[in-house]
Amino acid sequence: AQSVTQLDSHVSVSEGTPVLLRCNYSSSYSPSLFWYVQHPNKGLQLLLKYTSAATLVKGINGFEAEFKKSETSFHLTKPSAHMSDAAEYFCVVRIKAAGNKLTFGGGTRVLVKP
């Protein structure tokens, strides 16, 4: 069975500084990986996805993530945080061989300080 671990439940950054959200996964098969963002009292919005093409994936709002198979990681980064980036972020894995079931990490809540 696949699993997803987001290594930090909370991350605090200052506006204008880099953001790093860490995600490790475990799977016996080649995964598709996603990052979603959830702003307060809103639904989830897709930031970016990896589906076995380029390992460096660029998403919306300046975010990007790199798939590293050897490290089973899919960390999310942004060079310069903005106040609007304050939200909860979810790393998600999907395995075709497992019926395309989505498995969510526990989430990382990002606080951006002015």
Add this chain to the structure above:
Amino acid sequence: NAGVTQTPKFQVLKTGQSMTLQCAQDMNHEYMSWYRQDPGMGLRLIHYSVGAGITDQGEVPNGYNVSRSTTEDFPLRLLSAAPSQTSVYFCATRIGMDYGYTFGSGTRLTVV
């Protein structure tokens, strides 16, 4: 194009009451699903459907029923609500295997 519409946005139920959470989409997506979100646990799949007339269980199906009579609608029924079902419920749809999911804005349910 409204995307995925969930109603109601908020609901309080008494233990033992029944209710239906509605999910409607206008994108002609074949795949629809229900998740519940609990603090620190991410989202967990309750039920899903790959097309009209076809439903299947996810990882936490107990206490919930679904049906899919049309492509557009995928209601989630709680037959006898329990406090353990207090959660935020999300409906999510998908157009194809290599695409991301589109989520509704959620229904916040409290069972007292």
